[in-house]
Amino acid sequence: MIVCGGLQQNRPVEHIGQLVGSLSTAFESGPRRELDGRSMALSSTTINPLSMATTLNPKELTLVYNSSTSEGKKALAFAYSLAPKVNKQDVNEVSLSSTFVRQVVKQLNLRPKDLMNRAHPYYQEHVRGRDLDMEGWLHVLTRNPHLWRAPVALLGDKAVLCEPASLIYTLNEAQRAAATV
Numbered sequence: 783m784i785v786c787g788g789l790q791q792n793r794p795v796e797h798i799g800q801l802v803g804s805l806s807t808a809f810e811s812g813p814r815r816e817l818d819g820r821s822m823a824l825s826s827t828t829i830n831p832l833s834m835a836t837t838l839n840p841k842e843l844t845l846v847y848n849s850s851t852s853e854g855k856k857a858l859a860f861a862y863s864l865a866p867k868v869n870k871q872d873v874n875e876v877s878l879s880s881t882f883v884r885q886v887v888k889q890l891n892l893r894p895k896d897l898m899n900r901a902h903p904y905y906q907e908h909v910r911g912r913d914l915d916m917e918g919w920l921h922v923l924t925r926n927p928h929l930w931r932a933p934v935a936l937l938g939d940k941a942v943l944c945e946p947a948s949l950i951y952t953l954n955e956a957q958r959a960a961a962t963v
Contacts, residue, residue: 840938842867843953846886847933847944849874856947857933864954865937873927880920886934887920889941894919897943899931 843865847854849872861868871878887894894916898905909922909929923929932945937953944950 839867839869842869842937844869844871844936845933845950846871846873846878846930846936848872848928848930853944853947854933857935857944857950860944860947860950861935864950873930878924878927880917880924883920883923884916886936886941889936889939890934890943892943894923897923897931897934898929902929905929 843861845857845861845868847857847870849855849858854872858868858870861870883894887897890897898909900906900910904926912918914922932943933947933950935942935944935950935953940953942949942952
């Protein structure tokens with residue numbers, strides 16, 4: 783679904799020109815606002831409403847988790863006890879972009895392969911033994927979110943692989959230590 787200037791279009795985009803055309807039309811004909819004597823178009827353009835943003839709010843805790851696992855449920859409960867605002871990214875409901883996964887991998891200081899549950903049957907059948915580059919591993923993680931081995935919590939520039947889920951509290955300790963310095 784494409785949302786352009788408040789209009790919803792439930793049709794597939796067959797060519798990028800269609801998308802650009804519909805966006806520019808919505809931008810030109812959408813609601814307008816006066817700012818400093820100039821007329822500016824207001825547009826709420828969303829290409830994929832279920833994709834994860836790559837820019838995180840440094841004051842909110844972002845949790846990437848699987849709500850169908852017990853570790854994911856525990857991590858979510860711990861996250862709410864730790865921060866008033868939790869940006870929940872349930873891999874069953876959202877699509878993670880490779881850019882976001884790259885950011886997570888960088889903040890964790892791990893290889894993408896280290897985030898995967900190597901005991902998972904899908905990994906054993908389709909991924910094991912493959913020699914992929916960074917982009918290949920990121921592609922596997924983004925297309926197969928069920929392969930994430932544990933929830934990941936991000937707060938500011940800190941990240942932690944929540945294995946076990948209670949490791950999420952190390953984010954709070956790191957934040958307190960940074961505040962006292």
